[in-house]
Amino acid sequence: MKIGIPKELKAFENRVAVTPAGVLELVANGHNVYVQTTAGIGSGFADTDYTNAGAEILPTIEDTYAIADMIVKVKEPIQQEYNLIRENQIIFTYFHFASSLELTEAMIKSKAICIAYETVELPDRSLPLLVPMSEVAGRMAIQEGARFLEKPHLGKGVLLGGVPGVKPAHVVVIGGGVVGAQSAKIAAGMGARVTIFDKSLPRLRYLSDIMPANAVTRYSDTHTIREVCKDADLIVGAVLVAGDKAPEVVSKELLKEMQPGTVLVDVSIDQGGCFETSRPTTHLDPVFVIDDVVHYCVANIPGAVPMTSTLALTNATLPYALNIANKGWKNACKERNDLRKGLNIVNGDVVYKAVAQTFGLEYKELSL
Numbered sequence: 001m002k003i004g005i006p007k008e009l010k011a012f013e014n015r016v017a018v019t020p021a022g023v024l025e026l027v028a029n030g031h032n033v034y035v036q037t038t039a040g041i042g043s044g045f046a047d048t049d050y051t052n053a054g055a056e057i058l059p060t061i062e063d064t065y066a067i068a069d070m071i072v073k074v075k076e077p078i079q080q081e082y083n084l085i086r087e088n089q090i091i092f093t094y095f096h097f098a099s100s101l102e103l104t105e106a107m108i109k110s111k112a113i114c115i116a117y118e119t120v121e122l123p124d125r126s127l128p129l130l131v132p133m134s135e136v137a138g139r140m141a142i143q144e145g146a147r148f149l150e151k152p153h154l155g156k157g158v159l160l161g162g163v164p165g166v167k168p169a170h171v172v173v174i175g176g177g178v179v180g181a182q183s184a185k186i187a188a189g190m191g192a193r194v195t196i197f198d199k200s201l202p203r204l205r206y207l208s209d210i211m212p213a214n215a216v217t218r219y220s221d222t223h224t225i226r227e228v229c230k231d232a233d234l235i236v237g238a239v240l241v242a243g244d245k246a247p248e249v250v251s252k253e254l255l256k257e258m259q260p261g262t263v264l265v266d267v268s269i270d271q272g273g274c275f276e277t278s279r280p281t282t283h284l285d286p287v288f289v290i291d292d293v294v295h296y297c298v299a300n301i302p303g304a305v306p307m308t309s310t311l312a313l314t315n316a317t318l319p320y321a322l323n324i325a326n327k328g329w330k331n332a333c334k335e336r337n338d339l340r341k342g343l344n345i346v347n348g349d350v351v352y353k354a355v356a357q358t359f360g361l362e363y364k365e366l367s368l
Contacts, residue, residue: 001325002032004068006061007039010075012283014042014306015313017072017093020053022318027054031325036064043310065089070329072321074313075300076103087111088347090329092321094118094133097344098245098358099272104345108361111348113329117317118270119243119352120342127242128338129320131178132312136302138182138238141265142171142190144296145234148263148287154294156261158233161191168192170231174220174249174274175238176203179267181210183236188215195228225249230257237266237274243344244354245272252276252290260292269297334368 003026005018016039018026023033033055037047047057058064065071065084073093077085079102085091087110095116097104107114117129127134142160149169151157162168171187173180176198184207188194194215198204204217211217218224229235229250239246246268255277268274277290280299287296302309320339323332333340344352349364356363 001328002034002067002069003321003325004058004064004071005033005035005039005055006064006071006073006081007036008074009061009078009080010300010303013075013300013303015074015303015310016040016043016045016306017074017313018318018321019043019310019314020045020049020055022314022321023050023053023055025318025322026325029322029326032056034058034064034067036061040310043306045310070321070325072317074303074310076100077106079106082106082110085110085112088113090115090324092117092317092324094270095344096270097352097355098243099270101359104350104355104359104361107345108348108350112345113343113347114345115324115329115339115342116243116344116352117342119344120320120338121242122338125242129316129342132316133302133309134178135182136305136309136312137267138179138236139186140301140304141179141183141236141238141267142186142234144286144298144301145171145236145263145265146190148294148296149234149261151261154261154287154289155263156233156259158261160187160234168214169233170195172228172232172235173197173238174225174236175240175268176200176207176217177238177240179238179240180236181207183238183267184211184215187234188212192234195232197225197228220249226254226257229254230259232258232262234263234265237264237268237278239268239274240271241354243352245358246274248274248276250275250277255291255293258291258293261294262292263294263296265296267301269299273297330368340366340368 070090149155197220351366
């Protein structure tokens with residue numbers, strides 16, 4: 001199979017979909033790999049690293065799309081890429097369709113095979129291709145939240161861990177999945193007082209067992225979230241419904257009851273955001289303020305640490321990419337139900353129910 005690795009076009013996205021080590025594996029399995037020039041620079045990989053691994057370097061993104069049977073990316077295609085995608089071409093990447101009708105309609109029109117990292121799902125309902133970036137985003141949510149709590153960045157001027165004689169910050173984490181657990185662990189490790197919300201009692205019991213004493217669990221309901229958030233210094237939104245739009249758990253009205261300089265970090269922004277007032281931002285202009293509350297809503301948080309993120313992502317995605325390349329997407333999806341769940345749009349049909357329901361589109365049951 002001919003596999004193309006384009007340079008990411010999303011603003012301040014420095015990750016690359018496949019490392020030189022991953023290219024070596026693909027080439028060893030008999031595939032031709034084409035990498036757009038400088039695609040790996042942001043992650044610390046030069047073109048020569050890829051040629052030494054057996055890839056061919058192409059000068060433009062147009063060349064990369066034109067030659068490839070399968071495109072492996074990090075982020076969803078943006079408008080400049082829509083017309084480069086052709087019928088039956090496999091696009092393997094994070095799509096987050098539920099956050100963008102424009103993207104969904106463009107991929108329907110393209111009649112490509114859209115396999116989304118974020119909906120590949122194992123029998124235990126874990127999301128193996130989302131986990132590594134969720135781990136990075138969860139940890140970074142606290143790192144960035146602590147920065148924007150500083151007064152020069154419009155925050156309260158609170159030190160996350162406090163000092164002897166001065167109470168630490170109160171960090172509220174809404175959602176106890178991978179992102180939430182990582183956020184809570186880092187915040188607690190920095191000495192903050194942490195409250196973790198989730199709707200699953202088994203998950204709350206698990207988190208209660210593994211977290212240190214300065215992290216407590218609470219059952220997630222509207223009243224309790226409202227009461228706890230009034231006292232918060234930093235609130236991390238870490239709510240996920242696989243493939244669907246994130247539910248809004250913090251209303252615009254609640255902002256008026258928060259203290260000025262409170263910081264909200266919406267990690268769910270890729271799926272539409274879990275705060276009513278959220279809108280996507282970039283690493284160049286990461287925050288905005290509503291009712292004196294600072295909102296950090298960067299849609300590609302792990303892109304700020306590409307040397308870590310690219311390695312973590314390739315570790316997870318490469319076995320799946322190899323499976324698709326070795327067997328073809330149909331056979332690979334027949335054999336592996338987890339990969340089959342990654343199929344979102346196939347030849348113009350929406351085959352992932354949550355995406356169809358989000359936009360009121362026709363859902364078609366996929367037959368392989």
